[in-house]
Amino acid sequence: GENVEQHPSTLSVQEGDSAVIKCTYSDSASNYFPWYKQELGKRPQLIIDIRSNVGEKKDQRIAVTLNKTAKHFSLHITETQPEDSAVYFCAASTALGYFGNEKLTFGTGTRLTIIP
């Protein structure tokens, strides 16, 4: 089955600097890669996702890049703000397709702390 590795486990950056979180996956059939943000005691919330037919996607200060050959994808947060502090999880899925009900396999999470 799919295995997702995520690094680093903790990351502290100064407010205004950029943060990068990296994930690798094992199953070449995976084609959907979401990123979830989880604040303490709250539900995971989707912040951005990317499909395997795209190499990069950006949404304001957040971007995700995907390298299918190397089987890794990364989350980039620019101009970080205190409210970006949270745990971030990457995930992988073979979700595409009409009968796509496939599960998400999550990485181990990165605790991001923004230092004011």
Add this chain to the structure above:
Amino acid sequence: EPEVTQTPSHQVTQMGQEVILRCVPISNHLYFYWYRQILGQKVEFLVSFYNNEISEKSEIFDDQFSVERPDGSNFTLKIRSTKLEDSAMYFCASRRTGTSDTDTQYFGPGTRLTVL
């Protein structure tokens, strides 16, 4: 914006007791999931459900677990005889369809299960 809801928010039970965790998925969603997150660890897939039957289950989802959609709105997870190691946050998630433009799984706020 519609959200997945879950009840109760916190359930405390004695080892060996049965518990039922309840979820109300987003109303026009067709795919339903249960995940769990042991404190400080990653989110793990338990089971997916579509068209009134289980689509996939993980090795965690043994004979002690069952899921049901008893009516048009609720989706439940039952643990027949709880063990200490079942203590975790349980998240319900739902997804609209299986087509590629609706991959997003939306998570509920979770039920924290504590087994004493």
